[in-house]
Amino acid sequence: MTEIASKKISTQVEHQFEIIKRGTAEVISEEELKSKLAKSIETGKPLKVKEGFDPTAPDIHLGHTVTLRKLRQFQDLGHEVIFLIGDFTGLIGDPSGRETQRKRMTPEEVQQNAETYKKQVFKILDPDKTTIDFNSRWLKEMTFEDVLGLCAHCTVARILERDDFLNRYRGGKPISMLEFLYPLAQGYDSVALKADVELGGTDQKFNLLVGRELQRDYGQEPQVIITMPLLVGTDGTEKMSKSTGNYIGINETPKEIYGKTMSIPDEAIYDYLLLLTDLPQPQLDRIKSDLGEGKVNPMEHKKALAHKIVTIYCGREAAEQAAGEFEKVFGRKELPDEIPLFKIETKKNSLWIVKVLTASGLCNSSGEARRLIAQGGVYIDGERIGSVDSELDISKERLIKVGKRKFLKVVSDKVGTASGGKA
Numbered sequence: 001m002t003e004i005a006s007k008k009i010s011t012q013v014e015h016q017f018e019i020i021k022r023g024t025a026e027v028i029s030e031e032e033l034k035s036k037l038a039k040s041i042e043t044g045k046p047l048k049v050k051e052g053f054d055p056t057a058p059d060i061h062l063g064h065t066v067t068l069r070k071l072r073q074f075q076d077l078g079h080e081v082i083f084l085i086g087d088f089t090g091l092i093g094d095p096s097g098r099e100t101q102r103k104r105m106t107p108e109e110v111q112q113n114a115e116t117y118k119k120q121v122f123k124i125l126d127p128d129k130t131t132i133d134f135n136s137r138w139l140k141e142m143t144f145e146d147v148l149g150l151c152a153h154c155t156v157a158r159i160l161e162r163d164d165f166l167n168r169y170r171g172g173k174p175i176s177m178l179e180f181l182y183p184l185a186q187g188y189d190s191v192a193l194k195a196d197v198e199l200g201g202t203d204q205k206f207n208l209l210v211g212r213e214l215q216r217d218y219g220q221e222p223q224v225i226i227t228m229p230l231l232v233g234t235d236g237t238e239k240m241s242k243s244t245g246n247y248i249g250i251n252e253t254p255k256e257i258y259g260k261t262m263s264i265p266d267e268a269i270y271d272y273l274l275l276l277t278d279l280p281q282p283q284l285d286r287i288k289s290d291l292g293e294g295k296v297n298p299m300e301h302k303k304a305l306a307h308k309i310v311t312i313y314c315g316r317e318a319a320e321q322a323a324g325e326f327e328k329v330f331g332r333k334e335l336p337d338e339i340p341l342f343k344i345e346t347k348k349n350s351l352w353i354v355k356v357l358t359a360s361g362l363c364n365s366s367g368e369a370r371r372l373i374a375q376g377g378v379y380i381d382g383e384r385i386g387s388v389d390s391e392l393d394i395s396k397e398r399l400i401k402v403g404k405r406k407f408l409k410v411v412s413d414k415v416g417t418a419s420g421g422k423a
Contacts (some may be wrong), residue, residue, distance in 0.1 A: 013037045016077050020070070020226070022281070023274050025202045028212075028225040036196055036224060046079040047196040052135065052189055054086035055113035060120045061247040062309070063231040063240030066275045067199045068124045070228060074197070075129040082193060083121055085114045088136035089189075092182050120251055123313055138192040139185055150184050153217050154210065159183065162206050187211035195223045202227045203239075231275055236265035254314040258322035259405040261306035266291070266298040269305060277308050329405075339399070343413035349395040351412075353378070353385055356392050360410055362402045377403050 016037050017030075027033055040047050051067055060068075071081045090110045118132060142150075159180055160166050168175055183206060190198055190211035200208050208225045216222045230239040233246025240247045248260045264272065270288045273279055279287075290296045303323065310319035342360045344351070351359075354369045357378070363369035370388045372378050378385045379401040380392060392398060397411040 009038055009041050012041050019073055019077065023066075023070070023228065025227045025229045026205070026225070028209075032222075033197070033224045033226075040079070047074070048080050048082065048194060049074045049197040049199065050082040050084055050190070050193055050195045051199040052084040052086045052089070052186060053117060054090040055110055055117050056090055057242040058113045058116045059242070059249045059251050060117060060123075061240055061242065061249045062272075062276060063233070063247065065124055065250065066228045066231050067201065068121065069276070070199055070226065072124055072126065075126045080131065081125060081129060082131045082133055082195070083125060084189060084193070085117060085132065085134050086186070086189075087111065087114055087134045088139040089182065089185050090114075092178050092185060116251075123250055133193070135185075135189050135192070139188070147181075150188060150214075151181075153214055154184055156180075183207045183210040184214070187214040190223050191215055191218045191220065194220060196221075197224045197226060199226050199228065201230050201239075203230060229271070229275065232264075232268050232271065234260055234263050236268055248309075250313045254310045254318035254322040255325055256405070257313065258306045258310050258319070258326055261309055262302055262326060263404070264302070266302070269298060269301050272305055272309075273301075277305070277312075339407045339409050341397070341409040341411065343411055344394060346394075346412050349412065350391045350393045353380075353390040353392045354388060356394065356400070356410060357402065360400070360408055362400060362406055362408055372402060 013034050017034055020033070021027060021030075036047055039045075049071060051071060053064070071083070075081050087107075087110050090113075091107065114134075121132075122130070160169060162183075165175055165179075186207045187210035189195075191214050195211070195215075198208050198211060205225070205227050208223075208227070212222045212225060232238070233240035233244060234248065235244070235246040238244050238246055248257055250257075252260075261272075269291060270284065273287065274284055287301055291298060291301065306326075307319045307323055310322050314322075344356070344359055353373065354363075354366050357363040357369040357372075358366055363372065369378075373385050373388045373390075376384055376386075381399050382401075392410075394410055394412040397409055400408050400410055402408075
């Protein structure tokens with residue numbers, strides 16, 4: 001190779017590396033990644049980049065998009081992306097970060113959730129450059145002898161290096177053998193796919209390292225590991241998760257996405273901009289400095305962030321409408337343009353407020369309804385409800401507001417043509 005050609009490759013490697021490294025928590029190792037990139041450029045063969053998603057809950061949220069956006073960057077650089085759906089590992093349940101055993105899912109639940117993933121992932125990834133695969137394709141075919149052979153590649157001491165396992169072991173909390181097998185099953189995915197690079201959140205580091213070690217044991221070149229920071233949820237403390245309810249789903253309405261984004265704490269604005277948008281780093285640095293020094297009202301940056309996120313997943317027109325609606329409701333304290341009407345089939349003129357909240361779907365459970373009332377988060381016709389024992393007169397149309405963003409008109413339907421549910 002001539003010196004000119006070598007310099008050209010080196011320049012391309014640095015260009016790709018800087019794009020890939022942006023926003024990452026860790027790259028193991030940077031030199032190996034550069035070496036793989038150089039070989040890819042020289043041979044014209046794209047890298048095989050994978051990430052696994054266990055479909056343990058329906059819908060993809062912004063926390064998932066942190067790594068999905070990184071996968072898209074690899075695609076834009078010409079590499080092959082494998083979106084791996086863990087329909088088999090999902091039956092085990094990832095123990096990462098868990099203090100207790102995860103409830104096992106049924107194959108039907110996993111498949112149903114997997115379908116939603118397949119439909120939503122192409123809001124981010126390029127469908128022409130994405131391979132969707134399922135790890136049941138190889139894990140389901142393994143014999144017990146194959147599983148024993150796989151287990152021989154890992155010691156109990158190695159598994160107990162995980163903080164979550166070690167803490168549960170020391171605390172006398174049960175750890176099932178299934179959970180021990182999870183890192184091996186996920187790690188074997190990389191062997192089956194001969195992955196060059198694997199992505200995951202920082203909580204996945206142990207599992208990703210197991211994959212790297214198994215590849216070496218099976219005679220393959222070890223994959224490079226790229227971990228991404230965990231996106232904090234709307235509560236500002238826990239990582240974004242469906243189970244904690246602090247998530248923003250990319251398939252939600254523009255109004256919900258915008259409103260939920262506006263509810264994040266000011267301290268999270270920079271990380272959201274870094275991990276969820278393509279703003280140039282110099283601009284991000286200025287925003288971080290302005291926020292830190294109090295030179296600008298954080299609300300302005302939050303509005304811009306919410307507008308960008310809605311634009312990405314719903315389009316610019318939807319973002320403009322969501323921004324206008326938010327300003328109307330929260331800025332000028334007016335009612336939304338459209339408030340759905342819920343008719344409750346009942347012979348009564350009044351119902352227990354908790355019953356109304358759950359029957360209408362404003363709250364998922366009586367416990368949630370009681371908690372919101374106790375916290376002062378439920379309003380009827382503009383007045384706060386002070387008691388969980390309140391009866392609501394529904395012989396006439398009533399306007400209910402729950403929290404900051406949920407509005408619903410409720411009325412009884414005595415003639416039995418309910419558009420809602422029975423109470």
